[in-house]
Amino acid sequence: MKMTELEELRKRIEEITIEMLSLLKTRTEIAQEIGKIKNKEGMSVSNESREDELRELVKKQSKEVNFDSTTALKFLNFLLNESVKVQSAESNTHLAIFLKAKELEQKGEKIIHLEVGEPDFQPPINVKKALSEVYDKGFGKYGPAKGLPAFRTKLARFVNNSFDVNINSENVMVTPGARFGVFLSITTLLDPGDEMIVIEPAWPAYRQCAINAGIKVRTVKTTLENRWEPNMNDILSCVNDNTKMIVLNYPNNPTGKILPKTLQDKIMETVKKHDLYILSDEIYSNYSNEEWMSILSYKYEKSIVTQSFSKSHSMTGYRIGYLISNQPIIEKLAKLQALCLTNVSEPIQYVSMMSLEDDVTNNVKIMNERLIKLEEICKEMGLEFVRPDGAMYIFARTKNPINTSELSEKLLNHGVAIAPGIGFGDYNEFFRISAAGLDIKTLIEGMDILKTQL
Numbered sequence: 001m002k003m004t005e006l007e008e009l010r011k012r013i014e015e016i017t018i019e020m021l022s023l024l025k026t027r028t029e030i031a032q033e034i035g036k037i038k039n040k041e042g043m044s045v046s047n048e049s050r051e052d053e054l055r056e057l058v059k060k061q062s063k064e065v066n067f068d069s070t071t072a073l074k075f076l077n078f079l080l081n082e083s084v085k086v087q088s089a090e091s092n093t094h095l096a097i098f099l100k101a102k103e104l105e106q107k108g109e110k111i112i113h114l115e116v117g118e119p120d121f122q123p124p125i126n127v128k129k130a131l132s133e134v135y136d137k138g139f140g141k142y143g144p145a146k147g148l149p150a151f152r153t154k155l156a157r158f159v160n161n162s163f164d165v166n167i168n169s170e171n172v173m174v175t176p177g178a179r180f181g182v183f184l185s186i187t188t189l190l191d192p193g194d195e196m197i198v199i200e201p202a203w204p205a206y207r208q209c210a211i212n213a214g215i216k217v218r219t220v221k222t223t224l225e226n227r228w229e230p231n232m233n234d235i236l237s238c239v240n241d242n243t244k245m246i247v248l249n250y251p252n253n254p255t256g257k258i259l260p261k262t263l264q265d266k267i268m269e270t271v272k273k274h275d276l277y278i279l280s281d282e283i284y285s286n287y288s289n290e291e292w293m294s295i296l297s298y299k300y301e302k303s304i305v306t307q308s309f310s311k312s313h314s315m316t317g318y319r320i321g322y323l324i325s326n327q328p329i330i331e332k333l334a335k336l337q338a339l340c341l342t343n344v345s346e347p348i349q350y351v352s353m354m355s356l357e358d359d360v361t362n363n364v365k366i367m368n369e370r371l372i373k374l375e376e377i378c379k380e381m382g383l384e385f386v387r388p389d390g391a392m393y394i395f396a397r398t399k400n401p402i403n404t405s406e407l408s409e410k411l412l413n414h415g416v417a418i419a420p421g422i423g424f425g426d427y428n429e430f431f432r433i434s435a436a437g438l439d440i441k442t443l444i445e446g447m448d449i450l451k452t453q454l
Helices: 002-041 048-064 069-088 094-106 125-131 150-162 178-189 205-212 232-238 261-273 327-341 346-355 359-379 404-411 439-450
Strands: 172-175 197-201 215-220 243-249 276-283 304-309 321-322 395-399 430-434
Touching: 002 069, 048 069, 048 215, 069 205, 069 215, 125 346, 150 172, 150 346, 172 178, 172 327, 178 205, 178 276, 178 304, 178 321, 178 327, 197 205, 197 232, 205 215, 205 261, 215 232, 232 261, 232 439, 243 261, 261 276, 359 395, 359 439, 404 430
Parallel strands: 197 215, 197 243, 243 276, 276 304
Antiparallel strands: 172 321, 304 321, 395 430
């Protein structure tokens, strides 16, 4: 009798599961149609107000049927992420434009790259010397997942000198670029159904890594009118029982914004109060033109900072970065890194270690000169933007807003690539212009072409 009852219950679960799959298929098809409409209209993939309405409906229904709302909201987060994945396939990001531009170049066409944040400087001279040494010095073996001990020690010393903190090598982990550090942090420290807060406009990799890991992103939208400063009430309204992390990126990509210290202090107070992780992407820190303070200065044990040699040392293709956090977190992250790739390339680690001895301040000087020229041109063109506090970009819009996804496609036909704002959040009327990879003469040439299409 008991087995019969058990089999009946199993059969019922099977039927419900199949029914749920059928409903999920229908929901996915509808999400695809919505994605096509959003892409055509230049709308952001995510709609925070609509998602909030769904959350309230789920909470209400959970109460009516006496079901745990936390579990229900985690299931909703899964459904929302699936919709975002489907709709993101229709989105026109700066990476999509970059790849299209590269395809055109392979066909022999000239493209002026205003879309990509890749410095055109040569890496430091010690890199050239170190590349010739790695063979004779025997670098090229399996190594520790956290990185070469000598490199981590040198990085700790470099961080202490650069950011006025006091860490040691156990707080440092070498990664194949800062992007992988972001992926490790989100994937290791958060679980599917958890939520993290991202302040937009933002580098799209934060959202993409989260979605891949089943994490729901709650966005805080900032505006040009408020000088890209987040409202604390907006941040607080996103915090709930499922919130586990806040992501910061200052100086910001794409706006170049640096947070006022008082506002950064308030964000850190919220992080500490709710026992959240804070992931701070600080790869543009050496391109700061205003007062900037690392999250490390707060000495908060659940902080994770990502850094990279890509921007500071113009070593984008070397794929080398590092994470800074407390030792227990580093140990957790190292386990996933060991699983994914064993260790970062020893030759590249050695080369990067030697580059720390080089002075790269001239790169900062050149970049600032380009940024000043770019500001001048943007003002002459009548573009609306906030003067960047740092980084290497201007995030602008025309006085009469236009669909910049369409503009970016049109400009490719005229030999110029720009980054449409839709890739950084709900900002399709904006576009990002990079001063990173062009001398001033070519920068002017590209902006002159842009001017003819506005």
